[in-house]
Amino acid sequence: MALGSYLSVTLLLSVLAAAKCDIPAGALHMECHDRYFMMTVELSFTGNDPQFEAVDRTGVYPITEQYAAQCGYTVSVFPHPVHVELRASYFSCHTDNKDDEAFTFNFNLVATHDGQKETYALNKTCSPSLPWSPKEVTCEVNYMEVSVKSDVTCPSGTKDERNALKPAHSSTTSDWQVMFQIEGEQLLPRNLSEARKQGYVFDLTDGRLVFRAPYGQPDSYSTMMNGVPVEVVYATLFSRQSWVVLMVDLMAACSMDKGLYDDSGYMVWGIPESPCPSFYNTNVSIGLNSELLEQSAAEGRGYIMETHNSTIHISIPYNAEGGYRKSFVTGDLHEFYMFNLYLEQIFVDDDNVEARLRFHRTLATPLLPRPVFTENKTVVEESTFTVYLGDVPDDVELVAVQLNGHDFALPFTNTSTYTISKVVQPNNTHSYTLKVPFDDPVVIQQFSKEDAAMQHQLNINYTLTVQPENDPYYHFTSVTALTDISPPTFDTVCSESGISFRLDHRPSDYLWDISIGSDLLTPELAEQRGYIMTNDSQSLLLEVPLFTEGYEYKDFTLKGFFGTFEILVRDHETSEVQSSAAKTCPFMTTELIVCSPDGRMTVVADLSLAVPSGGIPARSNLIDKYCGPKEADSTRALFSFPVNTCGSRVMLSKEYVTYQNEIFLSKKFRAGKSKSNPSIGTDRVTMKCTYPLAGLHRLFSVYRFESDTAGVGRILRFASDGLQSPTMEPTTGLQTPVSTTRRTRRPVSIRPLPYFQIPSFLKNVLKIGAKGSSQVKKNTAS
Structure with missing residues (x-):
C-alpha cells in the first residue's frame, strides 16, 4: 500500500510538472460555490477548441461530453464575451474528498496558440459554505445527481420500511444491487458493476451515498407533472445482510422545460411545485450565473415567480442583468439571449426532514429581430450630410461604407473629406456618425423642378460584421437635402497678357447662361473675338487676352493702366442678369x-x-x-x-x-x-x-x-x-x-x-x- 501510494503521488507530480501555468491575468477565473467548483476561461486565450482534463493520482482523464455527464462535469460555452465554463460537482469522479468538508480539484487546461497545443495545470480546494442537507438533488444541464445521508431515504414505501433502513456504508458495495423503477414498474435487479458499465455512478463517501445518471438513460423516463415535462430516475439500492434487507431509495425528478419566450419580453420557465407527494415546498430562490438572489433583489431585477395549479412559473426579462446576448445574421440582423439559470427549492417531508433541489438550466430565447436604425441629422446650412447610425450591438462593428456605389473601408484616409465617429452608449450599444459634404463628387446632385431647389442625394450601404465570426450584415439608407440654387461663381486670375476666368461645373449650370455683354458665350464667339476657351465636364476656362473686345480701361499712365473684364450670368429663361464676375487687373504700359x-x-x-x-x-x-x-x-x-x-x-x-x-x-x-x-x-x-x-x-x-x-x-x-x-x-x-x-x-x-x-x-x-x-x-x- 505504501509503495502504491508513493507511485500514485509521483505520477500526479509528474503530470503537474509537465503542465504550464503562465495564464494571462483575467483570462481565467476559478470559484467555489455551495455544492460545486466553477472555472471560466476566455476563448480569446484558449482558441476555439479548448479541452479540459481531470487529473488524480491514477492519471489524466479527458473530459469528453459523455464522460462529463457520467462523472459530474458540465462544460458550457457562453457568448459575448465568448467564454467556456466548467462546473464540477463536489462528488465528481476525480475529486479528492476529505470527510465531505474539503474537496480538491486538479485539472489540465489544453489551449491552442498559433496551431500549437499548450497545457496549463490548474487546482483549487473548496469547502461547502452550507451544511449538507439529509437529501440533496442536483438537476444539472447534462446529468442528475442524488446524495443522501446514510440514515435518510426518499420515501418508496411505508414509514416503517424507511425506519428499518440501515446506513448504506455499513456493507461493502460488492454486496449491493440496484433496481430501477419506470412509472411504478420494477425492473430486474443488477449488480453495481453492470450499472456502472451502463453509465451510472454510485459512490460511497464518509457520510453520504451518491448516485449520478446522465439524462436519457434507458432506465429513466419522461412524464408530465402538473403540465411540466419532467425526467425521472428512480433507483433502489439494496443489500441482503443475513435475514435483514437494507434499502436506499434514490430518486430525482428534473424539469425538462425548455422555456418559452413570450411577447412581453420575458423568458418563462416552469417546474413542479413538489417532485414527491410527501414533500412540502418551503422556499424557492432564483438567480443567474450560480448566484442565488434574495426575493427582493430578484424582484428588483424584474424576475417574476408565480404559482398556478401546483406549477411554479419563473419569468426573466430578456435583457436581465447577468444574461448573455449574441448577435446573429440570418438575412437580417438578429439576436438571442442566454440565461445560466440557477434555482434552489427547499422541501420538508412528514418527519420534517429537509431536502434541497438545485437546478442549473441554460435557457435561450429564439432569434429576435435586432434592427439598427439611421437618423438624418443633416443641417442644410452646414452644407454637409450628417447621418446617425444607432443601436448597434457591442458585438457588431462597422467595417466599411458604400457611398452612392463607391466603396470605402474604415477608417477613412487622412485626406478624405468624409469623417465617421464612434460613440459608446451606456446600454451596451454604440453608434456612428457619418459626415459627407454636399459638394463632394460622390454626392448625387440634381435640380428639383418641383421644389425649385438643388437636391443632394446620398445612398449609404453600411457593412457591419458580427464578432468574432466576422459574419457580414448590410444596412442601407438614403438621405436627401434641398438647397437654394445660387448663380455660378468664377475664379479669376490676372496675368501679364490678360485675365483668366474659371468655373467649376455644377449640376445646376444649365439654369444659367454665360454672356459677354449681351452676347452668349459660345466657342464661336470666343474664336471670333480671340478668347481662348476650354470647356469639359469638370470646368470652363476662359482666357481673355488684353485688348480683345470686352475690356474697359482706365487710369492710363506711362507706367501702366487698369483693365477690367466682366462676365455676366443670366437667367436661362428670362435672360435677366443674376450675377457677374468682373475682374480688374493692372497692366504694364509700353506702347x-x-x-x-x-x-x-x-x-x-x-x-x-x-x-x-x-x-x-x-x-x-x-x-x-x-x-x-x-x-x-x-x-x-x-x-x-x-x-x-x-x-x-x-x-x-x-x-x-x-x-x-x-x-x-x-x-x-x-x-x-x-x-x-x-x-x-x-x-x-x-x-x-x-x-x-x-x-x-x-x-x-x-x-x-x-x-x-x-x-x-x-x-x-x-x-x-x-x-x-x-x-x-x-x-x-x-x-x-x-x-x-x-x-x-x-x-x-x-x-x-x-x-x-x-x-x-x-x-x-x-x-x-x-x-x-x-x-x-x-x-x-x-
Missing part, C-alpha cells in the same frame, strides 16, 4: 492705342521709333498744336482725347468710320541739334481709330459720340520726307478685331462735335437723322 466705345482715343507712343535721331516727347503735339501729351518721359508720350477733337480727320467708307490724328515732333526740338542750325520739317506718328458704321447711327442724330463696340486702333510712323519708315511697323498687338455683332448701346457723356469739313455726300445723311446706318450705307454707295 498702346485704345479706341474706347465713348469715342476716346488713348495712345502711348514710343516716339524714339519714329525719330531715330532723338526728340523731346514732352514737346510733341497733335494736329491741333494746342493738344499736347498728358504725360511724357524721355522716349514716350501719352495722349488721351475724344476722337472728334484735336484736329482729328474723319474718313468714311461703306462699313466703317475712321478717325485719324497725328503726333508731331518738330525737328528744331530734336535733341542734339544746334539752335543756329534747326532742321526743317517734322516727324510724325499717325494714329487711327476705326469703328463699325453700324454701331454709330446716333453720331448723326445727337451731338455726342456713341459706339456699341470699341474701335480698332493703329499707329503709323512717318519720317519728315513724308514716307512711312520701314522700321516703323504698326503695333498690331494693340488692335482689337472689328466685330460685326450688334451690341447693346452704352450711355456716355454728351460731347460737342468738332468743326471739320463735311463731304457733300454726307449733307443728305445729316437730314436723315435716326433712320440709321443702313441709309448711310445706301447713300455712300451711290
Whole structure:
C-alpha cells in the first residue's frame, strides 16, 4: 500500500510538472460555490477548441461530453464575451474528498496558440459554505445527481420500511444491487458493476451515498407533472445482510422545460411545485450565473415567480442583468439571449426532514429581430450630410461604407473629406456618425423642378460584421437635402497678357447662361473675338487676352493702366442678369492705342521709333498744336482725347468710320541739334481709330459720340520726307478685331462735335437723322 501510494503521488507530480501555468491575468477565473467548483476561461486565450482534463493520482482523464455527464462535469460555452465554463460537482469522479468538508480539484487546461497545443495545470480546494442537507438533488444541464445521508431515504414505501433502513456504508458495495423503477414498474435487479458499465455512478463517501445518471438513460423516463415535462430516475439500492434487507431509495425528478419566450419580453420557465407527494415546498430562490438572489433583489431585477395549479412559473426579462446576448445574421440582423439559470427549492417531508433541489438550466430565447436604425441629422446650412447610425450591438462593428456605389473601408484616409465617429452608449450599444459634404463628387446632385431647389442625394450601404465570426450584415439608407440654387461663381486670375476666368461645373449650370455683354458665350464667339476657351465636364476656362473686345480701361499712365473684364450670368429663361464676375487687373504700359466705345482715343507712343535721331516727347503735339501729351518721359508720350477733337480727320467708307490724328515732333526740338542750325520739317506718328458704321447711327442724330463696340486702333510712323519708315511697323498687338455683332448701346457723356469739313455726300445723311446706318450705307454707295 505504501509503495502504491508513493507511485500514485509521483505520477500526479509528474503530470503537474509537465503542465504550464503562465495564464494571462483575467483570462481565467476559478470559484467555489455551495455544492460545486466553477472555472471560466476566455476563448480569446484558449482558441476555439479548448479541452479540459481531470487529473488524480491514477492519471489524466479527458473530459469528453459523455464522460462529463457520467462523472459530474458540465462544460458550457457562453457568448459575448465568448467564454467556456466548467462546473464540477463536489462528488465528481476525480475529486479528492476529505470527510465531505474539503474537496480538491486538479485539472489540465489544453489551449491552442498559433496551431500549437499548450497545457496549463490548474487546482483549487473548496469547502461547502452550507451544511449538507439529509437529501440533496442536483438537476444539472447534462446529468442528475442524488446524495443522501446514510440514515435518510426518499420515501418508496411505508414509514416503517424507511425506519428499518440501515446506513448504506455499513456493507461493502460488492454486496449491493440496484433496481430501477419506470412509472411504478420494477425492473430486474443488477449488480453495481453492470450499472456502472451502463453509465451510472454510485459512490460511497464518509457520510453520504451518491448516485449520478446522465439524462436519457434507458432506465429513466419522461412524464408530465402538473403540465411540466419532467425526467425521472428512480433507483433502489439494496443489500441482503443475513435475514435483514437494507434499502436506499434514490430518486430525482428534473424539469425538462425548455422555456418559452413570450411577447412581453420575458423568458418563462416552469417546474413542479413538489417532485414527491410527501414533500412540502418551503422556499424557492432564483438567480443567474450560480448566484442565488434574495426575493427582493430578484424582484428588483424584474424576475417574476408565480404559482398556478401546483406549477411554479419563473419569468426573466430578456435583457436581465447577468444574461448573455449574441448577435446573429440570418438575412437580417438578429439576436438571442442566454440565461445560466440557477434555482434552489427547499422541501420538508412528514418527519420534517429537509431536502434541497438545485437546478442549473441554460435557457435561450429564439432569434429576435435586432434592427439598427439611421437618423438624418443633416443641417442644410452646414452644407454637409450628417447621418446617425444607432443601436448597434457591442458585438457588431462597422467595417466599411458604400457611398452612392463607391466603396470605402474604415477608417477613412487622412485626406478624405468624409469623417465617421464612434460613440459608446451606456446600454451596451454604440453608434456612428457619418459626415459627407454636399459638394463632394460622390454626392448625387440634381435640380428639383418641383421644389425649385438643388437636391443632394446620398445612398449609404453600411457593412457591419458580427464578432468574432466576422459574419457580414448590410444596412442601407438614403438621405436627401434641398438647397437654394445660387448663380455660378468664377475664379479669376490676372496675368501679364490678360485675365483668366474659371468655373467649376455644377449640376445646376444649365439654369444659367454665360454672356459677354449681351452676347452668349459660345466657342464661336470666343474664336471670333480671340478668347481662348476650354470647356469639359469638370470646368470652363476662359482666357481673355488684353485688348480683345470686352475690356474697359482706365487710369492710363506711362507706367501702366487698369483693365477690367466682366462676365455676366443670366437667367436661362428670362435672360435677366443674376450675377457677374468682373475682374480688374493692372497692366504694364509700353506702347498702346485704345479706341474706347465713348469715342476716346488713348495712345502711348514710343516716339524714339519714329525719330531715330532723338526728340523731346514732352514737346510733341497733335494736329491741333494746342493738344499736347498728358504725360511724357524721355522716349514716350501719352495722349488721351475724344476722337472728334484735336484736329482729328474723319474718313468714311461703306462699313466703317475712321478717325485719324497725328503726333508731331518738330525737328528744331530734336535733341542734339544746334539752335543756329534747326532742321526743317517734322516727324510724325499717325494714329487711327476705326469703328463699325453700324454701331454709330446716333453720331448723326445727337451731338455726342456713341459706339456699341470699341474701335480698332493703329499707329503709323512717318519720317519728315513724308514716307512711312520701314522700321516703323504698326503695333498690331494693340488692335482689337472689328466685330460685326450688334451690341447693346452704352450711355456716355454728351460731347460737342468738332468743326471739320463735311463731304457733300454726307449733307443728305445729316437730314436723315435716326433712320440709321443702313441709309448711310445706301447713300455712300451711290
